[in-house]
């Protein structure tokens with residue numbers, strides 16, 4: 001199952017057999033060079049993406065060769081794609097189910113532990129559930145760890161991205177360039193290493209200036 005153990009992946013409860021999943025993903029993503037395999041717990045297929053990426057699609061089976069539809073179908077793409085918001089939405093549409101993106105860690109009991117970062121529901125438009133920061137950072141990749149999920153940091157008058165996984169800084173601009181354009185809710189946390197309760201939460205258009213004031217007052221803020 002090479003590629004399956006990388007940390008960031010998509011998952012969802014697709015109600016299709018692996019053969020059907022293969023057809024649906026193939027139609028949407030132009031996958032080729034399929035190889036199916038299974039062992040006593042998981043079944044999976046591997047495939048090549050159009051742009052040279054490697055896909056690993058796996059799920060537990062019931063032990064008699066039948067799919068377990070209540071288990072997560074796990075999609076690991078390597079290298080981890082940059083545009084996870086666009087891709088997550090497309091996968092969700094293709095498989096007609098809610099799809100999550102985030103970190104998955106394999107534990108010793110043949111199961112996965114997931115930390116969800118983005119969530120997509122099937123629909124004609126881009127995700128309504130990915131946050132604005134996800135949309136803003138879509139296409140960005142962490143120089144250090146390859147992570148594709150970012151928090152926003154507001155400090156002084158500046159706004160910068162920061163990798164969720166390794167905390168490396170990303171591109172920066174001014175908060176005035178980003179704040180007024182923020183769509184949807186902003187959750188504001190003190191950036192003190194521990195993500196506690198938000199100190200402020202509200203619609204971007206209504207609270208971006210308040211965030212500016214907080215930041216100018218010397219508080220370093222983390223936005224999600």
Ligand SMILES: [Zn+2]
Nearest residue numbers: 142145163166
């Ligand atoms: Zn990183």
